[in-house]
Amino acid sequence: MMPTNPVPSDAEIRAEARRWFLILQDNPSRFQRAACHRWRLSHPAHEEAWIAIEAVWQDTAVPGQQLADKEADTLAQYLAAMDNNRHRHNRRRRMATGGAVCMLLLLLTAGWLQNPSWIENFSADQVSARGERRVVALADGSKVLLDADSAFRVDITAEHRRVHLLRGGAFFDVVSSATPFIVETEAGNVRVLGTQFDVRLLDNSAVVTLARGSVAVSSNGQPQATIIKPGQQVAFSEQGVETPTKVDLQDAMGWHAGRFTFYRARLADVVREVGRYRQGRIIMPSATLAEQRVTGSFSLADTDKALDALQASVGFRMHKMTNYLVIISE
Known part of the structure; x- marks a missing residue:
């Protein structure tokens, strides 16, 4: 009796869907596109997994584009303000514009401020x-x-x-x-x-x-x-x-109901939890500040108040560059 091929598990099908999707994002050949199409049609579970992967892509790429469009002017103004030297006006304008373009390219290609984990999401169920x-x-x-x-x-x-x-x-x-x-x-x-x-x-x-x-x-x-x-x-x-x-x-387990309580926790860990409940990114460049220990409790429903409370407790500086970018420094 001829052995039968084992039926792939749901996890294996999802992994294969992710593999095909990434292939098609990197200038695929006509043969690769055809092979992917055949794979999708070969079983209903394949097409279902493919649709799920596309949904993850839409949830990240589209908001990233919208965010870039919305924040373009603000980011350009911020980068121009950082240019404190007294070079000629056209040189300053080129620097600001170039910096804005670099930032916007980052937003457009990865949706970094909106969803920095979009690549990781492809491997998730x-x-x-x-x-x-x-x-x-x-x-x-x-x-x-x-x-x-x-x-x-x-x-x-x-x-x-x-x-x-x-x-x-x-x-x-x-x-x-x-x-x-x-x-x-x-x-x-x-x-x-x-x-x-x-x-x-x-x-x-x-x-x-x-x-x-x-x-x-x-x-x-x-x-x-x-x-x-x-x-x-x-x-x-x-x-x-x-x-x-x-x-x-x-x-x-207070987070189940939207409240976060912490005792002698690293400031970096607390800020990360706050970041889960707000759009955009919170950046803390200082390793020393990140290791400071804090104790407290706050509602996750109002992250601005949570950040203000942490600032009052620790005494760090907080710069809200845009609605989607906050930088915390010593």
Whole structure:
């Protein structure tokens, strides 16, 4: 009896759709376009995956174009104002215009201010927009509350249940099963059978907060798992898993209802959370300022007030260049 080819999983189909889409963005040949067209027509699931990829592209490229059009004058004025020398007027004008063109090209090609993670979104199966929290139902019946500006890739079959968190944070309500449920991050993994827990990515680490059940947290650099209990939180990175600490779950998971509470957190991490709930970008060039520790709580519904509160607490300088660009400095 001749062996049959295995049926590709949903994750494999989505990966193939992403591959074809990227090929077609890079001056494809007539044969490549024809091959992609045949692949799309060969199965309804292929066309469905293709449409999903196109939707991600539209969600990023179009707003980036609109943003560039809207902010062109403001950016040009800002760049001209930065030119404090007394060179001739036409030289100054050329510098300002050239700087504006460079900035606008950046906006147009990557939608950087509007959505700096648009390339990463291509590898994701679920993506939330800035300021959006949404519930995602998985194939096994588990549910995920995805925080704003977050993304994950999922691969659930009868043999395994895996979610790779690519960006941001999420709350997992996992249906009990004999098949382990694993949340993968660049720093390590969280393994459960059925429970409720938060996972949040930071710069080079991640944090797990457990509401119910138990989870096993392992680091890429420390394979031996650390078990945490309800009401505990643990940070982990490629270097290892830290000692679990007890936390107030209402505070730790307050983001579910739009409130962010933090204790001795890095300013950079706090500003990143604020940035998830506003359009554009917040830039903090100073590494020293980024490492300052802050404590507080604020509503995520008004990010301007949140930034003002942080400024009053830390004392940094805040420059709102446009509605979509804020620079924080010492």
